[in-house]
Amino acid sequence: MKSVLIIDDDKLIRKSLSSHFRKNEFQVFSAADGESGISEFKENRPDLVLLDIRLPDVDGLEVLKKIKKENPRACIIIMTAFDDMKTTVEAVKSGAFEYLVKPLDYVELDLVIGKVYKVKSLEDKMSYLVGEKQKEYTIDNIIGSTPEMREVYKLIGSVANTRANVLIQGESGTGKELVAKAIHYNSRFRDEPFIVINCSALSDTLLESELFGHVKGAFTDAAHETKGKFEVAGKGTLFLDEIGDVSLNLQSKLLRVIENRDYMKVGGEKVLQTEARVIAATNHDLKERVEQGKFREDLYYRLKVVEINLPSLCQRKEDIPDLVAYLLEKINRELRKNVKKVPPGVMDFLVDFPWKGNVRELENALTRAVILAKGDVLLKENLPIEKSDKEIFPKQLVPLAEVEKKYIQHVLKQVKGNKSKASRILSISRPTLDKKISDYQIQI
Ligand SMILES: Nc1ncnc2c1ncn2[C@@H]1O[C@H](COP(=O)(O)OP(=O)(O)OP(=O)(O)O)[C@@H](O)[C@H]1O
Numbered sequence: 001m002k003s004v005l006i007i008d009d010d011k012l013i014r015k016s017l018s019s020h021f022r023k024n025e026f027q028v029f030s031a032a033d034g035e036s037g038i039s040e041f042k043e044n045r046p047d048l049v050l051l052d053i054r055l056p057d058v059d060g061l062e063v064l065k066k067i068k069k070e071n072p073r074a075c076i077i078i079m080t081a082f083d084d085m086k087t088t089v090e091a092v093k094s095g096a097f098e099y100l101v102k103p104l105d106y107v108e109l110d111l112v113i114g115k116v117y118k119v120k121s122l123e124d125k126m127s128y129l130v131g132e133k134q135k136e137y138t139i140d141n142i143i144g145s146t147p148e149m150r151e152v153y154k155l156i157g158s159v160a161n162t163r164a165n166v167l168i169q170g171e172s173g174t175g176k177e178l179v180a181k182a183i184h185y186n187s188r189f190r191d192e193p194f195i196v197i198n199c200s201a202l203s204d205t206l207l208e209s210e211l212f213g214h215v216k217g218a219f220t221d222a223a224h225e226t227k228g229k230f231e232v233a234g235k236g237t238l239f240l241d242e243i244g245d246v247s248l249n250l251q252s253k254l255l256r257v258i259e260n261r262d263y264m265k266v267g268g269e270k271v272l273q274t275e276a277r278v279i280a281a282t283n284h285d286l287k288e289r290v291e292q293g294k295f296r297e298d299l300y301y302r303l304k305v306v307e308i309n310l311p312s313l314c315q316r317k318e319d320i321p322d323l324v325a326y327l328l329e330k331i332n333r334e335l336r337k338n339v340k341k342v343p344p345g346v347m348d349f350l351v352d353f354p355w356k357g358n359v360r361e362l363e364n365a366l367t368r369a370v371i372l373a374k375g376d377v378l379l380k381e382n383l384p385i386e387k388s389d390k391e392i393f394p395k396q397l398v399p400l401a402e403v404e405k406k407y408i409q410h411v412l413k414q415v416k417g418n419k420s421k422a423s424r425i426l427s428i429s430r431p432t433l434d435k436k437i438s439d440y441q442i443q444i
């Protein structure tokens, strides 16, 4: 369902606009001043905002900027009481979609709204082509204040405006793509495409044609000529994810394009030039792969002109409370929920947990807990966490018999000494259980 938020201090205007939108099957939210307008926006995330530029409490322009900061893709239509070009120009420069002069002409309003939805659907289609145009990737969206993370911010800042190739290394879920986007969106080329290509998801042939494009008839299914990602990226960024998985054959083709900036389409003869900047990422130890002969050393050095190593979440446990707060807010916003309270015991648990899947695993765990939450408290029982090996197994390595003895004791305790139940659970016969109890001298 389409949705709109009307921010205007004039009650009559709110009323008449609300009924107009309701007739057009919109879900309508409204606010009489700037502050409540902003909080309505945060809570309900409407597609469209109609904003009076003259408000009793805050300047309408300020409201516009705050909403844009909250969601850069928010579609805001400004309403001005008179044809004040200065404010209007300012508003459009700050990202307003359109402006309408009061008293409103409803025919004009409907035309503008039609345009909004046309652009929106176009943007959705486009985003598949040009990658995400959202400029939400400021450094503020990367959470962490440990020295390792501060080093990462410094590198993002110093490398953003250069065209140097960057190699981002880190375990799965540590934020490699997030950092790549931050580099792109903090660069002069932020309006150019950011193109992601997952090198491990495609076969060798497909990957080659994705990267470089192919000419008509290059292979059986090549009915048309296609553009490769090196071409689509223009002056923007090509993010080569999972670069460690590229075959040696393709590695040599990548080396050529990275060294000389030229390449040929599959089946083509014309030499093409690319201006794209390359950021590569891997969760393998690329140096080790070089030593094993699985990755070309020359390509490795070409890619890692600047190297960013992301710490695992275990290496920066101090950041977990901030990450939990940030991720909860993000998840609440997306799911329109309001799970904000994290009891101290639950937070301690989250900090101690050995997040092998790093921030992604933490985010997934919190998402599930938010979905399952009934009230506004995050409950431990809703966290989909399997016991870590560390919790199951003792830290010190011990003989099998010792583990067996402890486990039998544990089961017996759980079933309150009921040996038939215990033998069923353990899938051993009752005499075997009796023998083990006596061998291990287990007291019941
Ligand atoms: N420091 C961080 N602050 C906030 N969010 C983060 C941070 N690091 C990662 N995330 C979030 O965690 C999720 C995973 O991050 P991302 O996709 O960038 O990781 P990745 O290293 O590319 O993972 P993979 O190797 O699995 O592809 C994303 O939703 C991202 O927004």
Ligand SMILES: [Mg+2]
Pocket: 176, 177, 241
């Ligand atoms: Mg990734």
